[in-house]
Amino acid sequence: xxxxxxxxxxxxGEPVQKGEVIASVExxxxxxxxxxxAPISGVVIERKGALGEYADKDKRLMVIADLSTVWxxxxxxxxxxxxxxxxxxxxxxxxxxxxxxxxxxxxxxxVTDTQSLLARAVVDNKDGAFRxxxxxxxxxxxxxxxxxxxxxxxxxxxxxxxxxxxxxGKEGFEAREV
Numbered sequence: 106x107x108x109x110x111x112x113x114x115x116x117x118g119e120p121v122q123k124g125e126v127i128a129s130v131e132x133x134x135x136x137x138x139x140x141x142x143a144p145i146s147g148v149v150i151e152r153k154g155a156l157g158e159y160a161d162k163d164k165r166l167m168v169i170a171d172l173s174t175v176w177x178x179x180x181x182x183x184x185x186x187x188x189x190x191x192x193x194x195x196x197x198x199x200x201x202x203x204x205x206x207x208x209x210x211x212x213x214x215x216v217t218d219t220q221s222l223l224a225r226a227v228v229d230n231k232d233g234a235f236r237x238x239x240x241x242x243x244x245x246x247x248x249x250x251x252x253x254x255x256x257x258x259x260x261x262x263x264x265x266x267x268x269x270x271x272x273x274g275k276e277g278f279e280a281r282e283v
């Protein structure tokens with residue numbers, strides 16, 4: 106039904122619970138006020154209706170999205186296509202926040218203008234750290250090899266041309282060649 110927006114209870118970006126009243130509209134036909142409730146729990150990501158405005162029956166007043174999980178679309182370069190597999194682990198990062206996920210979709214069609222391929226992972230986002238529309242980086246785990254000790258590349262330093270790492274000992278840190 107179409108009618109006049111009599112109340113709007115949620116702003117853009119506010120959380121809503123399933124069944125919560127988010128707006129009321131007065132029907133032009135019956136002059137009865139109807140309460141509009143949220144069909145799902147989530148966050149208001151779009152709001153079109155304003156107080157006193159006519160709401161057409163085909164017009165959305167609000168869009169609510171469940172952002173507890175988000176899709177991460179990764180562009181993969183042509184030379185890496187053959188290395189990509191469904192179910193592969195991928196580390197996704199945004200501003201220092203890192204999450205592990207698995208690749209759950211690989212497009213069968215490439216993107217002409219970038220000569221890349223789309224791979225998608227679903228990331229747990231219950232804390233809201235990942236926001237749709239922002240750029241992220243992804244690192245796909247291609248393989249693993251057991252090692253008794255592993256050192257990050259960034260931890261290696263050079264003394265007299267030899268690669269070393271510093272290990273804490275009884276009398277402080279000492280350099281050990283790697």
